[in-house]
Amino acid sequence: MNEVVVEARDVNKHYGPLHVLKGIDLTIHRGEVTCIIGPSGSGKSTFLRCINQLETLDGGYIIVNGSPVGVKIKNGRVHAQTHNEVARSREQVGMVFQGFNLFPHMTVLQNICEAPVRVKKEDRRVVRERALKLLDRVGLAAKAGAYPSALSGGQQQRVAIARALAMEPRLMLFDEPTSALDPELVGEVLDVMRDLAGAGMTMVVVTHEIGFAREVGDHLIFMDDGHVVEHGKPRAVLESPQHERTKQFLAKVL
Amino acid sequence: MGTTRGPRPEAIVADGIDRSLLGQQPHRRHGLQWFSAAVVLFLVFLVAYSLATNPRYEWGVVFGWFTSERLFTGLLRTLQLTVIAMAVGIVVGVILALARLSHNIVVAAVAAFFVWIFRGVPVFVQLLFWGFIAAIYPRITMGVPFGPEFFSVSANDLITPFAAAILGLGLNEGAYMSEIVRAGLLSVNRGQTEAANALGMRRFTVLWRIVLPQAMKIIIPPTGNQTINMLKTTSLVSVLAFPELLYSAQLVYSANFKTIPLLIAASLWYLLVTSVLSTGQYFIERHYNRGSVKIVRAGPIVGLVKMIRTRRAAQEVQR
Numbered sequence: 001m002n003e004v005v006v007e008a009r010d011v012n013k014h015y016g017p018l019h020v021l022k023g024i025d026l027t028i029h030r031g032e033v034t035c036i037i038g039p040s041g042s043g044k045s046t047f048l049r050c051i052n053q054l055e056t057l058d059g060g061y062i063i064v065n066g067s068p069v070g071v072k073i074k075n076g077r078v079h080a081q082t083h084n085e086v087a088r089s090r091e092q093v094g095m096v097f098q099g100f101n102l103f104p105h106m107t108v109l110q111n112i113c114e115a116p117v118r119v120k121k122e123d124r125r126v127v128r129e130r131a132l133k134l135l136d137r138v139g140l141a142a143k144a145g146a147y148p149s150a151l152s153g154g155q156q157q158r159v160a161i162a163r164a165l166a167m168e169p170r171l172m173l174f175d176e177p178t179s180a181l182d183p184e185l186v187g188e189v190l191d192v193m194r195d196l197a198g199a200g201m202t203m204v205v206v207t208h209e210i211g212f213a214r215e216v217g218d219h220l221i222f223m224d225d226g227h228v229v230e231h232g233k234p235r236a237v238l239e240s241p242q243h244e245r246t247k248q249f250l251a252k253v254l
Numbered sequence: 255m256g257t258t259r260g261p262r263p264e265a266i267v268a269d270g271i272d273r274s275l276l277g278q279q280p281h282r283r284h285g286l287q288w289f290s291a292a293v294v295l296f297l298v299f300l301v302a303y304s305l306a307t308n309p310r311y312e313w314g315v316v317f318g319w320f321t322s323e324r325l326f327t328g329l330l331r332t333l334q335l336t337v338i339a340m341a342v343g344i345v346v347g348v349i350l351a352l353a354r355l356s357h358n359i360v361v362a363a364v365a366a367f368f369v370w371i372f373r374g375v376p377v378f379v380q381l382l383f384w385g386f387i388a389a390i391y392p393r394i395t396m397g398v399p400f401g402p403e404f405f406s407v408s409a410n411d412l413i414t415p416f417a418a419a420i421l422g423l424g425l426n427e428g429a430y431m432s433e434i435v436r437a438g439l440l441s442v443n444r445g446q447t448e449a450a451n452a453l454g455m456r457r458f459t460v461l462w463r464i465v466l467p468q469a470m471k472i473i474i475p476p477t478g479n480q481t482i483n484m485l486k487t488t489s490l491v492s493v494l495a496f497p498e499l500l501y502s503a504q505l506v507y508s509a510n511f512k513t514i515p516l517l518i519a520a521s522l523w524y525l526l527v528t529s530v531l532s533t534g535q536y537f538i539e540r541h542y543n544r545g546s547v548k549i550v551r552a553g554p555i556v557g558l559v560k561m562i563r564t565r566r567a568a569q570e571v572q573r
């Protein structure tokens with residue numbers, strides 16, 4: 001078996017009185033693509049955001065790339081990580097958002113180069129070379145000098161993927177990367193993600209694209225009301241769901 | 255068409271609307287505009303007549319002092335005060351805004367308290383306090399509280415009228431700027447910070463490279479307005495006997511009793527500089543409003559130029 005990239009155990013999360021994650025268990029190995037589906041409000045985004053500390057968990061633990069998320073153990077006691085320690089662990093985890101979140105005051109190339117140069121202190125020319133290669137890979141070599149506002153949603157999302165990849169992460173998180181796109185632009189983004197999966201990237205993808213999950217996913221997780229309800233091979237989950245709630249959900253989206 | 259301007263028969267449909275006329279420029283009446291223009295012209299004439307014939311304006315004296323070195327030196331000090339007080343205000347404002355947005359409640363509360371004081375007390379009163387600081391603390395001392403002293407100076411030596419002016423104007427401005435900066439920082443979409451955080455950026459990088467540049471759009475236009483206000487507010491510093499533009503004029507008229515001419519001469523300088531700044535402000539606002547449909551208030555110079563231009567364009571269209 002490949003090395004473990006994400007180990008989540010009994011992850012709990014509350015927003016005030018709202019219990020959003022009710023004990024999530026999940027193990028992800030290197031090179032696997034794990035797709036998460038489930039109704040709106042079931043906690044998919046929250047779980048994804050816990051993996052790179054955009055949210056703090058309040059029960060259970062997550063270990064990413066061999067380090068516990070948000071905490072450190074010193075002399076047998078658990079301490080909260082400092083902001084800089086949190087930031088450092090995020091360097092190895094790329095994230096792609098539903099709303100792209102490109103930096104509007106920077107060109108495409110600047111968007112991609114900013115973090116490697118500022119955070120990893122890499123040489124500007126080296127980063128630039130890498131950025132141009134990544135742009136080529138997502139089919140946007142011609143847009144290096146454009147500002148995000150001049151790009152279509154699909155192009156923006158592909159830049160966002162290139163921007164995350166420029167940090168050379170060991171894990172990529174996608175939170176509904178195609179949900180904000182016009183239907184005719186979904187394919188171009190999924191193509192890039194498919195290539196990435198083919199190249200061996202470890203990916204966690206929250207998505208409503210059942211076709212993508214079936215074809216590219218190694219695992220499919222169905223979440224509902226803060227629980228992992230069903231977990232298995234995509235084909236198995238989609239074709240013979242074991243739980244009533246999964247059946248109901250699939251009946252609606254398929 | 256013939257001599258009659260009646261509708262072409264085929265243009266009239268059953269509803270009686272002549273479609274051949276629709277799409278033409280509608281006819282406008284200008285009668286009221288001419289009348290109001292005449293009234294305004296008459297009033298302008300009355301004011302001009304009074305200005306020209308009332309000997310107590312002493313225009314010769316006004317222009318003599320307008321171009322004098324003393325007022326010009328005062329003007330330079332006014333500009334100097336404006337620039338330095340604004341610089342202090344911006345720095346203090348950014349620090350206060352960040353403090354107020356801090357997760358540390360103590361830091362946020364201290365900043366909110368500071369803003370409450372420096373915004374709530376009139377700036378004129380604050381200037382008086384700084385001017386009379388020696389009455390509260392005759393000596394200003396560096397050292398361990400209740401322990402040894404490292405050095406000590408008389409407050410009157412340290413807080414000169416200029417220093418009092420900068421403290422009074424700058425801290426008051428800082429309180430106002432903190433609101434402007436805060437609004438700017440809050441205007442930046444949360445997704446921007448999250449994307450930056452997800453890339454592993456440290457807090458300072460997120461602020462300096464991602465949030466502040468985007469907040470500038472919101473921060474810069476009102477800051478231009480604040481600068482124009484500051485230029486006028488510096489006249490309050492005359493109460494500290496610091497010879498900026500107004501106090502320079504006061505010094506002159508307390509000796510020669512040409513009070514009104516000197517106040518006019520000073521006012522002309524204020525008007526001139528604020529007009530120039532307003533013109534700059536117009537271009538700043540236009541620059542930052544590109545693409546959005548906010549209405550920009552033009553200053554007198556730009557306003558006139560624009561009015562004439564749009565009038566001409568409208569006339570061209572009508573021809």
Ligand SMILES: Nc1ncnc2c1ncn2[C@@H]1O[C@H](COP(=O)(O)OP(=O)(O)O)[C@@H](O)[C@H]1O
Pocket residue numbers: 015018020038039040041042043044045046047
């Ligand atoms: N910052 C927040 N504050 C309060 N409630 C939140 C916050 N973020 C999400 N929630 C709530 O948590 C629940 C799960 O949200 P989310 O993880 O976004 O669901 P999903 O991504 O599956 O649609 C929802 O009920 C949502 O309203």
Ligand SMILES: [Mg+2]
Pocket residue numbers: 044045046176
């Ligand atoms: Mg979501």
